[in-house]
Amino acid sequence: MNNKSETSKRLYVSDISCASCVETIETALKSVPGVDEAHVNFADRSVTVSGDVSADILLKAVSDSGYTASIAQDKTESERENKDLAHYKELLIKTVIAGIISLAIVAVTMLGLLPEITTFKGQISWGVVSLLALFVLTYAGGRFFTGALKSFKNHNANMDTLIAIGTGVAWVYSSFVVLFPDSVSEIARHVYFDTATLIITFINLGSALEMRARGKTSEAIKRLIGLQPKTARVQREGSEVDIPIEQVQMDDIVRVRPGEKIPVDGELVEGSSHVDESMLTGEPVPVSKKVGDEVVGGSVNKSGSFLFKATRIGKDTALSQIIDMVRKAQNAKPEIGRLADKVSAIFVPTVLIIAVFTMLAWFNFGPQPQLTYMLVTTMAVLIIACPCALGLATPISVMVGVGKAAEYGVLIRRGDALQKSGQLTTVVLDKTGTITEGKPVVTALEPTSGWSEEDLLKIAASIETNSEHPLAEAVVEASKEKNIEPSSIESFEAVSGHGVRAVYQQKTVLLGNRKLMDDNGVNLGSLMDRSEELSKMGQTVIFVSVDGEAAGFLGISDPIKTDSKEAIQRLQELGIKVVMLTGDNRATAETVAALVGVDDFIAEVLPHDKANQITRLQAKGEKVAMVGDGINDAPALAGSDVGFAIGTGTDVAIESADITLMRGSLHGVADAVSISKATLRNIKENLVGAFGYNSLAIPIAAGILFPFTGLLLNPIIAGAAMALSSVTVVTNANRLRWFKP
């Protein structure tokens, strides 16, 4: 391999362990001729090297300095999955073995196959059963005991504590009965080996099922990771070679053939095609790409073959950033989950205390045999209490909800945005670029007699080439489309707020609004009616006069996105008031507002005043979302309850936004709101279920029904219920996967 390139390369050094290693490696690399810069990232143990040196020389330099380097690659995900799968299998095997032994113990206990415990033969036989149970407890339940002990030493208690005490007490008491049967009164002379082993079996089975279901909750991440192809076809020394994607370097020229996935981010340099970006942006229609356009790693090339120059590789690609963002957001905890966290924190010690009270209550007020009742109820209380269901209720739904949103091109940056999006009352939409395309185009050319459309456009384009106004861009673009070459002009003078005065082919040309014409005494005559008509349709009119005579006007408009109206309607159906915010004049704003059907609009807002408008709405008690482009609207986005940055292409990590919409469509906002609502509902179901379960199950296990009905909960049933409760929570969260916004 001899991949020469003048830009940066990423290496992975597995054995960087201290700050001094960083120094050694950086020095070693910098001393290699041709290396301009070497920077070690201690956190992910990667080294970024820039300079005109081949990768193998760099690898050798690192190994000469005593470290092991490889070309950077991120394979932790598949590793993790393999380990998870191994753990799942291990749990299943333990469940099966524990299950078989447990059933055997249940059989001999229930069928009375063993001799009386008071006889010597009986003691021996039950002793064997005790040892078998001990085997199950240590083999399949050993982790509960070591976990309980460790956390106890740390003044901590968790689910392991409850399981370990519950099953441990059962085994110790039973073994005591086997050893000293006569020290226990006859009616209390009962053993609980079957109970202890069955509980361990159920809990193992529950863990395995839970793990399985949990794996599904991170399907969204796996799907995103799966988008990245394994290899790339790169031009090296005049020929095209397939190389692992990790070896693609900056500025490499990459070939993509029809049907292939684009390996990294870059800029198209040869050819053209249509690219399906739906899995990244949710945009269903393939996007046309020509030379100079940006292509995104992970999207699929639909038609032509093309070459592109790699501009972002490794962890810097849009896809990697999306994966990173989704993962972070999935870990975030919205406010609603905080209560459960507080309860979780004191849950286990509280249950331990309840267990002691239960024991004392049965001892003081319970019928004979007290010891048996004490034991059965205490065990049931310890086993049935399930902090897991409570602790999982929120995060597991958030994981699925955030993943679901990502599927629709909605990237949630902050955890509380999920909750707040579900509680919005008002959505404020910036007009330009949000409701409209944000790219003004010339939609009307109306010359007066004596002038042609081409003349009009040529004059306007010749003058506007010198302007930086966004409308000017539309004029220049229109002339390019009609192959009209702008000519040079003799002079150019901007008339602030009104237009431009220029000298073109020795003639004085005015280009601007009606006021500019009126001020200069230009008679617009018949142009007036027609131009007012266009104004009412939301178009901006630019008049052109030559030597004081009207030559015509151009109508420029920023087309409304085709699906804006529908998306706004969806938001309204979700019970949200939609307000449009724009710097445009009232008339234009009114027209656009009526066309897309917003509830209200605020016109003539200066850019720096947008944030104040948000504050004003919030002061009225509204929960306000602001939707904008994320750059001009940054203060308004930051000031709103939830800031949405819309249609930002590949720049996914916009600081000021809580949520980034990959797709340019407003449907993303409606999707985000309905997914958030569904997720919140799901969390509430889980929380109600988990709180309800624990607050009902624990008193029942303690025997609260006994005085009225004579009913007691079998600890085995308690074990099964506990195992089921957390599986239920995860399964309920998984229902969100089928949600369609």
Added chain:
Amino acid sequence: MEIIINLTGLVLIAFIVWWFWIFKNRSEARVEGNLLEIVVDSGVYEPSVIHAKAGQEITLRFVRKDSNPCAEKVLFDDLEISADLPLGTPYDLTFTPEKKGEFEFTCQMAMYRGKLIVE
């Protein structure tokens, strides 16, 4: 006999309250240099109380030995930092705590608990 058993029960409750809630001396450590290793095993973080200086970049190297899926994530909720911990492979979490104060870090279900004290 009755009194003894009831008393034992009450003492046991007092002990639970004291041991889990009142007693505070958990395994503590200070970030020396800028690196500290935290082992995630058997339901706990070791050390579980970490002292660091405000404004100074630290790297917490999480070594997860616990195959329990609960151990997979570590969240610093108030700092908006989170990480997925691979099993068996050390994971370095580097960040700069800016604000002074006590910040809890927990697993996803808040059963594994630790505290970062920024001074």
